[in-house]
Ligand SMILES: Nc1ncnc2c1ncn2[C@@H]1O[C@H](COP(=O)(O)OP(=O)(O)OP(=O)(O)O)[C@@H](O)[C@H]1O
């Protein structure tokens with residue numbers, strides 16, 4: 001099957017020698033909801049602009065539906081972009097904003113009316129077509145920007161942090177609507193965000209970027225459960241890191257010797273005995289108990305140093321006796337009485353299953 005968008009060894013060096021994108025290669029499938037996720041300045045917008053054609057790669061190739069478009073001007077690419085700032089015409093009506101591109105292309109009027117009405121319905125703006133942009137809420141403006149891009153039926157829709165200006169509740173609602181919309185229109189979406197939760201929620205696959213590089217590419221579950229690098233583990237969610245040395249396998253489990261203790265990891269990673277590794281453990285995979293935990297293979301003794309209540313769960317910071325490291329434990333607040341089982345300076349055991357960790361080579 002042909003790829004929708006493909007980047008081959010794409011690099012962008014700006015005039016001042018800033019390397020914004022550094023030898024990036026990946027392919028996006030037709031109809032995929034694909035996200036570029038990474039911190040500010042990592043090269044997301046630059047990458048998107050090279051797909052749109054607003055920026056030319058310093059080297060490398062951009063393909064659209066299997067065709068090399070590296071030198072094709074933006075207006076000849078079957079691609080549309082939704083900008084973070086929406087870039088709408090403030091004094092024009094909703095209808096005219098959406099119809100603008102089609103009018104420029106001299107599409108016959110009845111066709112325009114039909115196309116605009118269809119897309120208004122898809123983004124749930126029917127009835128507001130006569131309003132001016134200045135008379136709309138942020139969320140409504142965002143929908144107009146989407147409608148304006150969708151009305152052209154591009155093969156690929158590029159979205160640069162389109163939900164950035166919305167408050168949290170509306171943003172979460174729009175995330176679900178975007179996913180539903182994408183399923184309806186079956187257009188490939190390339191969605192830029194620096195919000196890790198957002199990208200986990202909406203994406204089929206995510207490319208995690210750092211310093212112009214793609215650090216990991218995978219499904220939300222792969223990225224969250226099996227981060228490939230320390231950067232990914234740290235940027236997406238919260239992680240505990242235990243660094244140690246691999247000392248061989250027993251009963252299908254890898255023995256990692258960390259300062260003052262040893263832990264067991266279930267991982268398919270190929271590593272050599274004696275290699276330095278980091279064990280990544282998500283705080284919600286850890287459990288905490290006053291008595292030693294006889295069920296779990298991994299159990300470390302410590303003292304509760306800090307407790308933070310965040311509504312859905314309680315976060316415990318436990319200092320491990322054997323090595324003075326602090327582990328974060330997220331415990332769901334199951335009881336609505338909010339009865340706290342633990343308090344400051346409690347001696348506790350922190351335990352976890354060898355299968356709920358992942359390994360990173362140092
Ligand atoms: N026209 C330009 N000239 C020089 N440097 C640039 C130019 N545009 C972007 N950069 C630099 O390239 C790097 C990547 O910028 P880019 O806008 O792609 O980041 P981003 O990941 O979209 O960040 P944000 O999340 O803040 O939008 C940054 O260091 C930025 O300063």
Ligand SMILES: [Mg+2]
Nearest residue numbers: 044045046160
């Ligand atoms: Mg950007």
